[in-house]
Amino acid sequence: MTETxxxxxxxxxxxxxGRAGRTRARRSDHAEFAPAPDRPDPIDVIERQSADRIPELVPIRYGRMLESPFRFFRGAAAIMATDLAATPASGLRAQLCGDAHMLNFRLLASPERHLMFDVNDFDETLPGPWEWDVKRLAVSLVIAGRDSGFSTTERARVVRTTVRSYRKSMGEFARMRTIDVWYSRIDAEELYAAMSARLDTRARRRVSRTLSKARTRDHLQALEKLAGVVDGQLRITADPPLITPLDGLLPGVERKQLEQQLRELVDRYALTLPADRRALLAQYRVVDMARKVVGVGSVGTRCWIILLLGRDDSDPLLLQAKExxxxxxxxxAGASSHVNQGERVVAxxxxxxxxxxMFLGWxxxxxxxxxxxxxxxxxxxxDWKAIPQAELMTPDVMRLFGRMCGATLARAHARSGDRIAIAAYLGGSDSFDRALVRFAESYADQxxxxxxxxAAAVRDGRVTAVSEGSA
Structure with a gap:
């Protein structure tokens, strides 16, 4: 039977x-993780991903993944997808983020200029077993906790709090009217109120500074960092290989061809926007573009930043076109119903x-x-973005952050999955919460x-890694 x-x-x-799902997978079954006997070589998995990427950028990806187990985890969504496919599942599905690690929950701006807390990265989004997102989130918290020196007990509290928040929030969404689920959101003031009541004075000040700083991280701040005046014209500043304007990538004729392709991309993508947003975008003109290296797992895929201007040089718009x-x-989990993978991400x-x-399109x-x-x-x-800094979190702060992530992920799943069935599967006990504590620790070991x-593959010369300092 379909979700619809x-x-x-x-x-x-x-x-x-939902309760019948427990016959397919008992809640306690989710505690177990052991690598399958035929588990693919993890280096083979990431090498297959790299095959269609920009060759000179692939070593940067490996260099970033080498920095720590947490940075490796951020770039290893394909490896974990292979492992998750062999884990128990209730048979209930929802739209997945696909890469729901903790740093993909952050502060964002709404078109109405409200600061919100939400899931951010959807490069891997696809319908699938809802458990996969929850497990990736739980594992990311354990790995971050290990990097920060948290004890086993402290990490367990973080994961239990996060998963309990997901479970209880899903129960609340199950009781809501459908339209109210879609109205539900967490704004910055709600986030601050929820966290500050449980934090000491120093931690409250840090949260308050983060919220204030997020509002300054807009396109004007990005412009200050990424662009400057060249021969009297505003242009993107080169910082190769991380930011490379077209002039530094290709000779004249080839550069003109690529520039025309990217201009056509902006013109044609506008047709995927609502009519009012198309009218807004039409008031801007493209003035420069550059290749940009982003993230960890995405390094090597094609990513362009495009500088547009409206009224004058003080009226910029920076777009990112990401492969x-x-x-x-x-x-x-099955192929996307969308033929265009960009549309898959946007949907x-x-x-x-x-x-x-407001400018999201494909x-x-x-x-x-x-x-x-x-x-x-x-x-x-x-646009008003603030990424959490796991290395600065105390166990109590990470536990509260996990609580917000769990609630946010439940709301995201409740919009597309059968929230009543998922809530019934999870039930009122902490069986699933405790199971994920064990799973997260086991997978963090893996x-x-x-x-x-x-690291061994780099030492043996099987793959090449470049550190940021030498990039």
Whole structure:
């Protein structure tokens, strides 16, 4: 029975379906993780991903993943997707983030200029077992806790709090009217109130500074950092290989060809925006563009930053056009219903987020000189964003942060999955919470083994890694 069909059953019937999921996977079954006997070599997995990436940027990706087990985990979504496919599942599905580690929960601006807390990165989004997102979130917290020297007990408290928040929030959404689930959101003031009541004075000040700083991280601040005046004209500042304007990438004729392709990308992507946003975008003109290296797992995929100006040089708009390959979940959860992978990302983001970037859209173009068509999604480069700093969190702060992440992920899943069935599966006991504590620790051990395998591959010359300092 499809998820849509579930919604036409009575609440009692949907709850019964959720409880029936315990026959497929008991809640305690989620505690177990052991690598499959035929588990692929993790280096082979990430090397396959790298095959279609920009060759000179791939060593930067490996260099970033080498820095720590946590940085490795951020770039290893494909490895974990392989492992999650072999874990127990209730049979209930929702739209997944696909890469729900803790740093993909952050402060964002709504089009109405409210500061919100939400899921951010949707490169891997796809419908799939809701458990996969919760497990990736729990593991990320354990790995971050280990990096910060938290004890086993402290890490367990963080994970239990996070998963309990997901479970209890899903129960609350199960009791809500459908429209109220879609209205639900966590704004900055609610976040501050929830955290400050449980924090000491020093921690409250840090949270308050983070909220204030987020409001300054807009396109004007990004422009200050990324652009300057060259021969009287505003241009993106080169910082190769991390930021490389077109002039530094290709000779004249080839550069002109790529520039034209990217201009066409902006023009054609506008058709995927609502009419009012198309009218807004039409008031800007493209003045410069550059290749940018982003993230950890995304390094090597094509990513362009495009500088547009409105009225004058003090009226900038910075767009990011990011390549969208197929989701790493597709092999295990099923291919996307969207032919364009950029549309897959945009549709998943709009479905999971309470409110999305007003310039979010997609397009497919023949990008580059190899004649290949590639899918992209486009959004603002920066708009009131603040990324959590795991290394600065105390155990209590990380526990409260996990609580907000759990509630946010439950809300995101409740919009697309059968919230009544998922809530019934989870039930009122802490069986699932305790199971994920064990799973997260076991998988963090595996992540450390995979991290060591990458280090060995670099030492043996199997792959090449470049540190940021030498990039």
């Amino acid at each position: 069909a579930h919604r036409h059953l009575t609440p009692q019937e949907r709850a019964a379906l 969208a390959p197929a989701s790493v979940l597709a092999e295990f 998943g983001q709009r479905l999971m987020q309470a409110t999305s970037d 397009e497919r173009i023949e990008e580059g000189l190899d004649g290949r068509q590639r899918d992209f999604y486009i959004r603002q480069l920066r 992540n450390e083994r995979d991290h060591r395998a990458l």
